[in-house]
Amino acid sequence: MFEHLKHEQPTSGVLECRGLTKSYSRGEPPVLRDFNLSLPSGRIVGLLGPNGCGKSTLMKLIVGLLTPDSGAVFISGEKTSYKTNGYVSYLPERTYFDPSMKVCELIKFFSDFYTDFDPSVAEKMLTSLNINKNSKLKTLSKGTKEKVQLVMVMSRKAKLYLLDEPIAGVDPAARDYILETIISNRNPEATVIITTHLIHDIEGVLDDFYFMGRSGEILMSGEAEATRKEQGKTLDELFREVYRCY
Amino acid sequence: MLLKLLKYDIKAVWKIALTVSLISFGVAAMGGAGYAAYINGLANDSDSPFIFVGFFGYLFSIFAISGACFTISIVVFSRFYKNLFTDEGYLTFTLPVSRNKIHLAKTLNTVIWSVYQVIMAGICILIYSFFMPKSNIDSGINMFEFFFEPISREFAVWDVLTIIESLLTFIALALFSLCLVEMCIALGAMLVKRGKLTLGIVLYMLISGAVETAGLILIILESLFFDFSHLSNTPQAWVAHAMGAGLMFVNMLLSLGVLFLTYFLTQKIIDKKLNLA
Numbered sequence: 001m002f003e004h005l006k007h008e009q010p011t012s013g014v015l016e017c018r019g020l021t022k023s024y025s026r027g028e029p030p031v032l033r034d035f036n037l038s039l040p041s042g043r044i045v046g047l048l049g050p051n052g053c054g055k056s057t058l059m060k061l062i063v064g065l066l067t068p069d070s071g072a073v074f075i076s077g078e079k080t081s082y083k084t085n086g087y088v089s090y091l092p093e094r095t096y097f098d099p100s101m102k103v104c105e106l107i108k109f110f111s112d113f114y115t116d117f118d119p120s121v122a123e124k125m126l127t128s129l130n131i132n133k134n135s136k137l138k139t140l141s142k143g144t145k146e147k148v149q150l151v152m153v154m155s156r157k158a159k160l161y162l163l164d165e166p167i168a169g170v171d172p173a174a175r176d177y178i179l180e181t182i183i184s185n186r187n188p189e190a191t192v193i194i195t196t197h198l199i200h201d202i203e204g205v206l207d208d209f210y211f212m213g214r215s216g217e218i219l220m221s222g223e224a225e226a227t228r229k230e231q232g233k234t235l236d237e238l239f240r241e242v243y244r245c246y
Numbered sequence: 247m248l249l250k251l252l253k254y255d256i257k258a259v260w261k262i263a264l265t266v267s268l269i270s271f272g273v274a275a276m277g278g279a280g281y282a283a284y285i286n287g288l289a290n291d292s293d294s295p296f297i298f299v300g301f302f303g304y305l306f307s308i309f310a311i312s313g314a315c316f317t318i319s320i321v322v323f324s325r326f327y328k329n330l331f332t333d334e335g336y337l338t339f340t341l342p343v344s345r346n347k348i349h350l351a352k353t354l355n356t357v358i359w360s361v362y363q364v365i366m367a368g369i370c371i372l373i374y375s376f377f378m379p380k381s382n383i384d385s386g387i388n389m390f391e392f393f394f395e396p397i398s399r400e401f402a403v404w405d406v407l408t409i410i411e412s413l414l415t416f417i418a419l420a421l422f423s424l425c426l427v428e429m430c431i432a433l434g435a436m437l438v439k440r441g442k443l444t445l446g447i448v449l450y451m452l453i454s455g456a457v458e459t460a461g462l463i464l465i466i467l468e469s470l471f472f473d474f475s476h477l478s479n480t481p482q483a484w485v486a487h488a489m490g491a492g493l494m495f496v497n498m499l500l501s502l503g504v505l506f507l508t509y510f511l512t513q514k515i516i517d518k519k520l521n522l523a
Contacts, residue, residue, distance in 0.1 A: 060522075063340050067518060086342035096336035098328070100258070112250050113341050 013040040014160050014191045015062065019071035022057055030069070031057045032216035039191050041159065044183070044205055046224070047195045048239060049212035055195040056093060058216070059162045063090045076159055087116065089158035093165040093195075095145045099138035103131060103148055110152055122155035125181060143170045150178055154185040161192040167201055179205050203235040211242055247343045251351035255325065259359060262321050267366050270314040274370040277307020278377030285379055311370050315363045322359045323427055326352050327443055331435035335522045345516050353509070356424045411498045418501035425508040426454060432515040457504070464500070 017037040023030035031054040039045060047055050060066040062073050064080050073080040075088060097106060103126065110117040126133060129147055137145055146169045153161065163182065167175045175198075183205055186192055196202055203209075203224060211220040220242055224235060231238055280303030287297030329338050330352070338348060375383055427450055434446030 065336065065339055065520065065522060082342055082344045085340050088340075090336075090340050092333075092336045094333050094336070096333045098258075098334055098337075109254065112254075113247070113343070 013038050014076055015039040015193075016074040016077075017058070017062070017071065018074070020058070020061060020068050020073065021070045022054075022061060022066060022068050029215070032061070032068075035071070035216050037210070037218070039193070039208075041189050041191050043207045044186075044192045044194070046199070046202060046206040046209040046235070047193055047212060048197070048199055048209055048235075049195075050197065050214065050243060053212045053214050054216035055212060056164050059090065059092075059164050059193075059195065062160075062162060063088055086114070087159040088162060089114075089153045089156040089160070090162045091149055091153040091164060091166055093168065095142065095149065097137055097145070097149065097152075100136065102134055102136050104133040106137070106148070106152060107133070110155070114156055116157040117152075118155050118157065121185060122151050125151045125155065125185070129177070143174065146170055147174065147178070150181065154181055157187045157190075159187070159190050161186060161190060163192065163194045165196055166194060167196060167198055172201075175201050199239050200234070200236040206235070209235055211239060247341075248347045248351055251343060251348060252354055255351060255355035256358065258325055259318070259321055259355070263318050263359065263362060266314045266317050267369075270311045270366060270370055271373060273307045273310045273314075274373040275377070277304045277311075278374040280304040280307070281374070282377040282379065285382070311367065315367060318359055318363055318366075322356050323431065326356065326428060327431050327435070327446070330516065331431070331442055331520075331522070333522070335520065339520065339522075346513065349513050349516050353425065353428065356428070357421065360420070360424060411495060415498045415501045418498070418505045422501065422505040422508060423454075425505060425512065426450065426457070429453075429508045429512045429515075432512045436515050436519045 015037065016039075017035055020032050020035040021030050022032045031052075035054075035058065037058075047058070049055055057066065061068055062075070062080060063085060064082065075084040078084055101109070107119050107122050110122070111119050123133065126148070129151070131140075131144060131148060131151075137148065140148065146166075150163075150166055153163070161182075166182070167178055170178060179202060182192060182194070194202055194206070206224040209221060209224050209227070210218050213219045220238075227238070228234060233241070280300035283300035284297045284304065286292075287294060287300070328334050330348070339345070341348075430450035430453060431443070431446040433449050434444070435442040438445050
């Protein structure tokens with residue numbers, strides 16, 4: 001039905017997934033099967049799909065948290081390894097910092113390990129969010145912790161940003177600020193991949209979108225603005241339509 | 247990067263370790279004073295109940311210091327578990343650092359704090375000795391000399407090779423006991439999604455029990471090649487015979503073998519079988 005919307009995959013780019021297959025246990029169907037994706041640099045990409053379709057699994061494969069059963073991931077032409085973590089900035093969908101650390105200690109930690117981390121950007125963002133640098137993470141609310149995580153991740157000048165459900169845990173009022181933060185703080189040559197099911201909230205910032213099926217296949221993809229014009233619908237409406245059919 | 251990782255690991259433990267140490271030194275001083283009161287009371291045929299308070303205070307201090315050492319170990323191993331096998335692993339394993347270095351840094355941190363505990367216990371003993379009557383210290387030194395004197399007398403038998411073998415065996419076994427805890431935590435984390443740490447503790451109890459049983463079996467097997475009648479002779483005869491049978495060398499190889507096995511099994515789990523939720 002939407003075959004005409006599928007774009008030809010670029011042959012090279014900041015991210016390339018080749019024939020990725022991943023299953024969590026033997027005998028169970030793979031979460032991703034022969035998954036291929038190629039993304040150019042400088043784009044904001046929405047990886048959209050229902051729960052359990054493999055969005056987070058794909059992110060974990062890209063940063064090397066999971067090992068694929070077959071296939072490979074390349075970042076700027078280099079096979080994914082701990083070295084590529086030096087230019088991939090990843091925000092998981094959970095709180096993942098040591099709660100006993102202070103926010104200022106986190107800034108020091110990121111400065112120590114990531115050469116592309118800019119502490120002044122982090123401090124500026126924290127100030128605008130009214131987050132005290134001397135607070136311990138365990139004293140912060142869940143939403144504030146998530147904001148701190150986003151600040152840390154977006155204060156890097158990475159080539160690829162992977163944001164797994166960045167707005168799911170924050171209140172609607174803060175979502176706009178977060179999206180603005182993502183857009184204004186990213187390296188302009190970098191690609192940002194955002195996974196979410198809150199399409200309505202993020203579709204305004206997306207350059208491209210990918211709808212993922214339940215077996216990790218790409219059901220539909222395209223340029224966000226062109227698709228909206230062509231279809232006369234928002235991505236949110238299109239998403240509901242695609243997954244109603246699916 | 248290894249040093250940076252180590253720096254953060256040490257930084258996370260030092261405050262607790264320092265607090266625990268200072269408390270231990272205070273407890274050792276109180277225990278030592280209690281022991282001195284008890285000994286003096288006995289010497290003076292005192293029937294004051296305070297001499298028993300002193301004695302129990304001394305006993306309590308020993309348990310408290312052991313508990314303090316245990317607390318540091320718990321903090322170090324819980325950090326190993328949390329940083330690698332809980333949500334904090336999402337940060338640890340997305341750092342631009344190889345997993346070999348991450349594991350090595352954690353193990354070095356464990357070793358450093360274990361050495362620290364030995365030093366802490368040594369200082370506590372010194373504090374005890376400060377309060378003890380001179381006669382008690384002298385008898386302790388005499389016992390020490392009695393045990394080692396025959397060896398030092400015939401140093402040629404207790405030669406350099408044996409010292410190296412014994413030292414390596416001791417170090418390997420000490421490191422093995424630390425790596426075994428890490429391996430069990432990693433195994434627990436690999437096998438289940440909930441109750442990872444509980445399974446790790448159960449596995450540690452099972453495996454360490456099995457290792458001790460294997461050690462006993464090994465001694466029985468070694469007895470087939472080793473004439474224990476030499477034990478009734480001087481220590482140097484025992485050592486000479488053990489060397490003749492190559493037991494020191496075999497024990498050293500076995501100790502190093504189990505050490506490397508546990509270390510590399512943990513590494514394998516970290517490399518390939520991470521089970522982050």
